[in-house]
């Protein structure tokens with residue numbers, strides 16, 4: 001479980017996150033939704049420690065990140081898996097080397113064990129046999145899948161995904177979403193997914209947090225979203241014709 | 253940002269990159285690769301530039317000293333000393349600043365804007381040490397060899413050009429390059445090349461590491477890396493010359 005308590009963050013006096021308090025449960029896919037520029041990426045980067053919040057606490061399974069020493073921080077980070085918006089694969093390394101990277105850096109596994117683990121992860125994301133390709137030879141969806149394989153190679157407890165299906169066609173996007181939710185259950189991780197894609201919300205939104213102007217505006221499940229009376233959330237959700245149709249069908 | 257802020261941030265980055273590797277094996281592999289990319293791949297350009305440099309120095313010296321009072325072997329001597337003292341370290345460093353500096357800044361800059369550096373940090377890897385340390389060490393190891401290569405090729409270039417144009421005879425040239433030879437000049441030159449290697453890799457890495465934005469900014473960082481490395485090299489050339497030859 002990850003708990004945020006009164007997180008504030010501003011850039012050059014411009015407030016981006018304003019007193020965010022929320023908890024994300026284990027074994028679930030938690031969605032953070034909001035418009036482009038609403039602060040989703042900044043929030044995620046604060047949670048993982050790539051950005052430092054101006055104030056507030058972040059607790060991982062009850063342990064406060066800001067009170068950890070260097071070693072403890074390092075240890076908790078090794079339990080993180082993160083999926084970046086552009087996949088962020090290492091260009092100069094092959095698919096296999098990308099997935100193996102953390103094992104090379106932090107474990108004393110033999111090359112046989114590493115190979116097995118890498119193949120297991122690649123198989124899990126349906127990319128068996130692509131070991132020798134380089135990132136520049138992969139499609140967008142394949143890159144995302146390699147990034148997922150890389151994220152889960154050391155059995156993370158926490159998985160963070162920033163717009164995992166941006167730039168993908170709807171079918172590939174759904175496949176990535178499904179993969180994330182399946183893996184979350186399989187490994188009992190605490191997963192946080194940033195998205196502005198309503199398909200994802202409907203597909204995997206077990207716990208949805210809506211942020212708007214740096215504040216938490218609404219929280220609930222995907223079923224509750226369609227019933228919402230919250231005007232800002234309505235504007236966001238019912239911006240597309242498709243969802244408006246969906247609501248009509250629902251009302252009948 | 254002011255110059256002082258840049259220097260502060262640079263110092264912190266370099267300090268962070270000079271820390272103990274998480275996995276010595278991985279660093280060793282990267283070191284070998286960087287020695288190849290930064291060093292071995294630069295031998296061609298260093299050799300070409302040095303050849304023509306040696307040639308031009310010899311011919312110019314000859315034409316500027318056309319006097320019966322001036323013994324012909326002094327052409328070889330003058331060419332040798334300019335090559336050893338200045339050209340093989342400083343000019344080669346400036347060339348490397350252009351080639352290696354832009355290469356480093358654009359590589360690290362691209363990794364920054366595509367979030368690859370964030371990906372390293374998330375994994376708990378010290379990204380500064382992982383990316384920068386192997387480059388610093390690699391170029392510092394290779395630079396003296398490039399320097400020696402440059403000296404040799406430069407002197408051969410001078411000989412070929414001098415004899416071809418007919419301004420100096422082979423015996424005179426060879427006598428000249430051996431005459432009043434001071435071995436310390438080579439030490440001096442090699443020390444300079446190591447310092448310059450450190451400057452090129454660290455300044456360029458700094459510009460790459462703190463790139464913010466997209467492809468356009470990566471290009472800008474790359475340009476700044478070359479310009480700033482070159483200026484710092486010239487500054488340190490002055491300081492080192494004063495310290496070591498005075």
Ligand SMILES: Nc1ncnc2c1ncn2[C@@H]1O[C@H](COP(=O)(O)OP(=O)(O)O)[C@@H](O)[C@H]1O
Pocket residue numbers: 011016034035036037038039040041042043
């Ligand atoms: N490093 C930064 N420096 C200054 N402003 C930033 C920085 N990162 C993000 N911002 C600002 O924070 C706001 C939220 O950005 P972001 O979290 O990326 O939005 P999104 O919800 O689309 O992911 C934007 O207005 C952006 O301009």
Ligand SMILES: [Mg+2]
Pocket residue numbers: 040041162163
């Ligand atoms: Mg974003």
